[in-house]
Amino acid sequence: QVQLLESGGGSAEVGGALRLSCQASPSTRWPGYPDRGCVAWFRQAPGKEREGIAAIYRSNGFPYYADSVKGRFTISMDTEKGAVSLQMDSLKPEDTGTYYCAADATSCSLIAGSDYGPHVWGRGTMVTVSS
Numbered sequence: 001q002v003q004l005l006e007s008g009g010g011s012a013e014v015g016g017a018l019r020l021s022c023q024a025s026p027s028t029r030w031p032g033y034p035d036r037g038c039v040a041w042f043r044q045a046p047g048k049e050r051e052g053i054a055a056i057y058r059s060n061g062f063p064y065y066a067d068s069v070k071g072r073f074t075i076s077m078d079t080e081k082g083a084v085s086l087q088m089d090s091l092k093p094e095d096t097g098t099y100y101c102a103a104d105a106t107s108c109s110l111i112a113g114s115d116y117g118p119h120v121w122g123r124g125t126m127v128t129v130s131s
Helices: none
Strands: 004-006 010-013 018-025 038-044 051-057 063-067 073-078 083-088 097-104 126-129
Touching: 004 097, 010 063, 018 097, 038 073, 051 073, 073 097, 083 126
Parallel strands: 010 126
Antiparallel strands: 004 018, 018 083, 038 051, 038 097, 051 063, 073 083, 097 126
16 A cells, blocks of 8 residues: 655745655555656645645646645656655745645546545645744
């Protein structure tokens, strides 16, 4: 059974940056491995619903983003490390929350709870942005 492991969470100031990483364990067990499937990042702020923010397809590296992070966050594949990263720049207080990595062999909707995936989830990593 594959596990998704998030790392890189922590604290940052407003306007700062953090980089999150998601690794599959074992690395050969990404859903859709070796060249299919998708990986997405979701987040959940205290007292709010889970929000999909970015996703990327492994076959072509095509990324897509929620409007709330477009232009500030970048999702990318680190082929050498077998990981998917989320570079977060120009952080805002509203970016605070628990960030989850998720993956699927077929599709990654950014609508939380969608039947279209993703269906494999990590446990999350906390991000705190303060002024």
